[in-house]
Amino acid sequence: MAQQPREQWGTRAGFLMAAIGSAVGLGNIWRFPYIAYENGGGAFMLPYLVALLTAGIPLLILEYSIGHRYRSSAPLSYRRISRPAEAIGWWQVAICFVIAIFYGAIIAWSASYIYFSVTGAWGDDPNGFFFGDYLQMSETPGGITGYVPAVAWPLVGVWVVVLAILALGVRNGIEKANKVFIPLLAVLFLVLVVQALTLDGAVAGLDALFTPDWNAMLDGSVWVAAYGQIFFSLSIGFGIMVTYASYLKRKADLTGSAMVAGFANSSFELLAGIGVFAALGFMATAAGTAVDEVATSGIGLAFIAFPQIISTLPFGGALFGVLFFASLMIAGLTSLISIVQVVVSAVQDRVGLGRLQSVFLVGGIIALVSILIFPTHQGLHYLDVFDHFINQYGIVLAALAMLIVFGWVLRRLPMFQKHANEVSSIRLGTWWKVVLGGITPVLLGFMMWDSLRTELTENYAGYSTGFLLSAGWGVAIGALVFGIVVSLFPWKRADAIAREDAADAALTAKEGDS
Ligand code: PFF
Numbered sequence: 001m002a003q004q005p006r007e008q009w010g011t012r013a014g015f016l017m018a019a020i021g022s023a024v025g026l027g028n029i030w031r032f033p034y035i036a037y038e039n040g041g042g043a044f045m046l047p048y049l050v051a052l053l054t055a056g057i058p059l060l061i062l063e064y065s066i067g068h069r070y071r072s073s074a075p076l077s078y079r080r081i082s083r084p085a086e087a088i089g090w091w092q093v094a095i096c097f098v099i100a101i102f103y104g105a106i107i108a109w110s111a112s113y114i115y116f117s118v119t120g121a122w123g124d125d126p127n128g129f130f131f132g133d134y135l136q137m138s139e140t141p142g143g144i145t146g147y148v149p150a151v152a153w154p155l156v157g158v159w160v161v162v163l164a165i166l167a168l169g170v171r172n173g174i175e176k177a178n179k180v181f182i183p184l185l186a187v188l189f190l191v192l193v194v195q196a197l198t199l200d201g202a203v204a205g206l207d208a209l210f211t212p213d214w215n216a217m218l219d220g221s222v223w224v225a226a227y228g229q230i231f232f233s234l235s236i237g238f239g240i241m242v243t244y245a246s247y248l249k250r251k252a253d254l255t256g257s258a259m260v261a262g263f264a265n266s267s268f269e270l271l272a273g274i275g276v277f278a279a280l281g282f283m284a285t286a287a288g289t290a291v292d293e294v295a296t297s298g299i300g301l302a303f304i305a306f307p308q309i310i311s312t313l314p315f316g317g318a319l320f321g322v323l324f325f326a327s328l329m330i331a332g333l334t335s336l337i338s339i340v341q342v343v344v345s346a347v348q349d350r351v352g353l354g355r356l357q358s359v360f361l362v363g364g365i366i367a368l369v370s371i372l373i374f375p376t377h378q379g380l381h382y383l384d385v386f387d388h389f390i391n392q393y394g395i396v397l398a399a400l401a402m403l404i405v406f407g408w409v410l411r412r413l414p415m416f417q418k419h420a421n422e423v424s425s426i427r428l429g430t431w432w433k434v435v436l437g438g439i440t441p442v443l444l445g446f447m448m449w450d451s452l453r454t455e456l457t458e459n460y461a462g463y464s465t466g467f468l469l470s471a472g473w474g475v476a477i478g479a480l481v482f483g484i485v486v487s488l489f490p491w492k493r494a495d496a497i498a499r500e501d502a503a504d505a506a507l508t509a510k511e512g513d514s
Contacts, residue, residue, distance in 0.1 A: 006071055007170040007355070009247050014175035016260055021178040021334030022240050023265040024185070026106060027233045029328055032269040033276040034297030037209050039225045040216025047217060047226035052266055055440045056230040058432050059399070060241060060258040062406075065416040067245030068252055068423070071501055073345040074239030075487070077246065080498055082410050084487070088401050089346065091483025092239035095394040096342040098475055099238070100366050102383045103339065104162070105374035107332040108155035109134075109303065110325045117310055117321025126307035131380070141381035141467050152375035159367035162336055166344060166359045170247045174341065178334055185330045186268075192323040193271055195316065196278035205281020208291035209273055224447050232391065234265055235335065237399030239342045246345070255424035276301070283309045299380075302328060340366060352493055381463075382471055388460055389472035392451050394479055396444060403441040413437055 009015040036044045070077035075089025112134070116122060122129035131137045136148050165173040196202060216222045235241065245254070277291070283305065284291045296305055302324075310321040340363055348358040373382055406412045413433045421427050459468055 007247050008249055009175055010171045011175075012252070012257070014171070014179060015244065015248060015252075016257055016264075017178040017182045018174055018334075018338065019241065019244055019257065019261045020264045021182050022235045022244065022338035023233060023261060023335075024182070024268045025233075025235070025331050025335035026103075026328065027229075028265065028269045029272045029276070029331055030298050030301050032229060032233065033209065033273040034295060034301065035225055035229050036273055037277065037295055039222040040213045040219075041208070042210040042212030043214050043216050044222065044226065047223045048229065048266075051223075051226040051230040052262055054435045055227055055443070056234045056236065057258050057262040058435050059231075059236045059440065060234060060262055061255055061420055061428065061432070062402075062413075062416060062436060063236065063241035064245040064248075064254045064258055065420045066406075067242040068248050068254060069416070069419050071246045072497065073246065073349040074242045074342060075346050076349045076494055076497065077242055079487075079491070079494055081406065081412060085405050085410070086491075087483045087487035088398060088405065089239060089483070090486040091394075091401075091480050092237070092398050093343050093346045094479035094482040095390055095398060096238055096240070096339045097366060098386055098390045098394070098479060100336060100339050100343070101370035102374060102386050103332060103336050104158050104367070104370045105151075105155060105379060105383060106299075107329055107336060108151065108158045108374075110329040110332060111154045111157065112150070113303065113307070113325040114322055114329065116307075117325060118318045120311065120317075122307045122311070124311065126304045126311070129307075130303045135380055136377050137380045138377035141378065141385075141463060141471075143378065145377040148375045148377070148379075151379070152371060155371055155375060156367075158333070158336075159363075159370065162333065162340060163359055163363040163367065165337055166340060166363055167356055169355055174337055177337065181330050181334050185327055185334075188323050188330070189268075189271065189275065189327045192320065192327060193275035193278070195320055195323070196275045196282070199278060199282035199313075201281040201283075201285025202278035203281065204285055205277035205279065205291055206274065208281065208295065209277035221450075224443075224450060227443055228396070228447060231396065231399065233269060234262060235338065237395040237402070238339060239346075239398075240338045243342045243345050244338065250423075252423055253425045254420045255426040255428060259426065279309050280305065283312065286312045349497065350491065350493070381467070384461060385463060385468065385471040386475055389468075389476040390479070392455070393473075393476040396447060397480075400441060400444040400448065403436060403444070407437045407441065 009018070036048070039047075066077050066081070070080045072080065073089070074092050075086050078089040079086035116134075121133075134148075135151060136146065138145050165177045167173065168176070231237065245252075248254075277295075280294050281291055284294045287294070294305060306321070306324055310317045310324075313320055343366065344355075344358045344362050347353060347362045348355065353361065373379060406416075413436055417428050417432055459465060460472065463472075
C-alpha cells in the first residue's frame with residue numbers, strides 16, 4: 001500500500017516560525033508576567049532559566065528527535081518505539097482535542113474585544129460587561145442553558161480560519177501562515193510595549209515585576225512554578241513538537257532549532273512581562289493604589305484589567321486595545337493551529353485519510369463541539385474547569401509518562417541522543433540523559449503530587465464536587481482512558497507505513513521498528 005509522500009516544511013525558517021508560533025501563546029502573554037511577579041520577581045529569573053535549560057530545551061530536543069526519527073504523528077511514532085507506548089500518543093491526542101475546543105473560544109473573545117476596544121463597549125464596568133453583557137454567564141455551573149450568538153459568530157470565524165489554514169497543508173498553510181503571523185505579532189507587540197512604557201506609572205509596574213525577592217529561591221513552590229511555566233509555555237507534552245518535527249527533512253538541525261525556539265519563546269515572554277506590568281503600573285498609579293492591588297493573570301487580566309486600562313488612558317486607548325487583543329488573537333491562533341494538527345495528523349496516519357478529508361472531518365468535529373459548548377451561558381464554567389484539569393492532569397502527566405516509559409522502562413534516551421547528534425549542529429552530551437532521565441521526571445512527579453494534594457483537600461475554585469467530577473476529573477481521566485482504548489485496536493496500516501519509511505531511510509537500520 002503506497003502512502004502519499006509525507007508533507008514537508010519548505011525551509012528551516014518555516015519550521016522554526018511554526019514551532020515558535022505554537023510555543024508563543026496565551027501562556028506567554030497572560031500567564032508568565034503574573035507567575036514571575038508572584039514567585040520572586042527578578043529572583044524568579046534564575047529558577048526560570050534553570051528550568052528552561054534543564055527541562056524545556058532538553059525536552060524539546062527529545063520531542064523533535066522522536067518526530068524526526070519516526071516521521072509520524074505522535075501515536076504512530078510512539079508505537080514504533082514500543083507497541084504499548086502508542087497509548088500515550090492517543091492520550092495526547094485527546095488532550096489536544098479538549099484544549100483546542102476551549103482555546104478557540106478565548107481567541108474568539110479576543111477577536112470581539114478588538115472591536116470593543118474601538119467602540120468602548122464596556123463603558124465603565126468591564127467586569128459586568130464581560131461576564132454579564134458579553135458572555136451572559138450563568139451563576140450556577142452545570143447543565144446547558146441559553147446560547148449567545150455574539151460569542152458564537154466570532155468563534156465560527158476562528159474555526160473557519162484555522163481549518164482553512166490546515167487544509168492548505170503543512171507548507172502552504174501552516175508554514176506560510178506562521179511566516180506572516182509571527183513577524184506581525186512581534187511588531188504589534190513591540191509597539192504595544194513601547195506605548196505601555198510611556199505611560200505614567202510604568203516604572204512602578206516594572207519595579208513590582210523585577211524587584212528580586214531572593215528568599216523566594218529557597219521556596220520549593222517557586223521552582224515548581226518555574227518548571228510549570230516553562231512546560232506550558234514551550235508546548236511540551238502535547239505531542240505538538242513530535243508532530244511538527246515529523247515534517248522535517250532528513251537533514252535538520254534538531255538541537256540548534258530547539259535552542260532557537262526555546263530562547264525566542266522566553267524572550268517573547270519577558271517582553272510580555274514588561275508590557276503587561278508597565279500597563280498595570282499605570283493602572284495602579286491612576287487609581288492611587290499599589291501594583292499588587294491590580295496584578296492579575298489569565299482571563300481577569302485580559303478581559304477585565306486591560307479594558308479598564310484602555311478606558312483610563314487619556315488618549316490612544318483604542319490603539320492600545322487593538323494592539324493588545326490582536327496580539328492575543330494572533331498568538332492564540334498560531335498555537336491553536338498546532339494543536340489541531342496533532343489530532344488531524346494522528347487520524348490521517350490511523351485511517352489513511354487524505355489531508356483535506358482529515359482536516360474537514362476531524363477539524364470539523366472539534367469546531368462543532370467548540371461551537372456547541374462555549375457560546376452557552378455555561379461556557380466559562382466549562383472552560384475554567386477543562387483548562388485546570390487538562391493542564392494539571394493531562395499535559396504534565398503525559399509528559400511524565402513519556403519520560404518514564406521512554407527513559408526508564410525502554411531506555412531509549414541514548415538512541416535519541418545519538419540520533420540528534422547525527423543531524424544537529426550542537427552535540428548533546430551525557431548531561432542531556434542525566435537531566436531527562438533523572439532530574440526532570442523526579443521534579444514532574446513532585447509537581448504532580450503537590451497539585452494532587454491541594455486538589456483533594458479543596459474543591460478547585462469552589463465548584464461543586466459533582467461538577468468537578470464530571471467536567472474536571474471526567475475529562476482528564478476520560479482522555480487517558482481514550483488513549484488506552486484506542487491503542488488496543490489493531491492497526492494494520494501502521495506496519496505498512498513503518499516499513500515504507502524504513503525502506504526509505506537508511507538511518508532507521510539501528511533500532512527494531514515494528
Ligand atoms: N505554549 C502555548 C501557550 O503558551 O499558550 C501552550 C498552548 C496552549 C499551545 C494551547 C497550544 C495550544 F493550543
